[in-house]
Amino acid sequence: MDSHDKIIVAELTKLLLGGSAHVSLQEALKNLKPDARGAKAPNMPYTIWQLVEHIRIAQWDMLLFCKDAEHKSPKWPDDYWPKETAPANEDKWSGAISQINSDLDEFIELMEHSDIYQKLPHGDGQTILREALQMADHNAYHIGEIVAVRRVLGNWS
Secondary structure, three states, X not given: OOHHHHHHHHHHHHHHOOOOOOOOHHHHHOOOOHHHOOOOOOOOOOOHHHHHHHHHHHHHHHHHHXXXXXXXXXXXXXXXXXOOOOOOOHHHHHHHHHHHHHHHHHHHHHHHOOOOOOEOOOOOOOEHHHHHXXXXXXXXXXXXXXXXXXXXXXXOO
């Protein structure tokens, strides 16, 4: 990987971890009261749990798509959004957060050891660069929604 590629991967990593234009997922969830995870805010379509779980599922799908030509994506949109409005228990919540973090670490590792411009042989034009940008954009959008839900619920400081 040449020095220009290293700079791009470093910037993508920063963007994926929270960027400089938006908060990270960890910051968006910091001091979140457990009862707020499944609370429905007025005029908001999703709970924080549903947003977290959606981020987890979509990010996992993008990671596996990049790594495994045999990977089959979940059915859109049904399988990307949980039906339940709250996590069943603390283990489900912490497991989702843990998987988001570990999948993100794995994706960053993949970027660091790949030609991010090379088309994925099993795709239709996708590259790791394109998937990184999509993942960062997708996560930032839904992290912003988490912050908005927290504000509406009066649970953002």
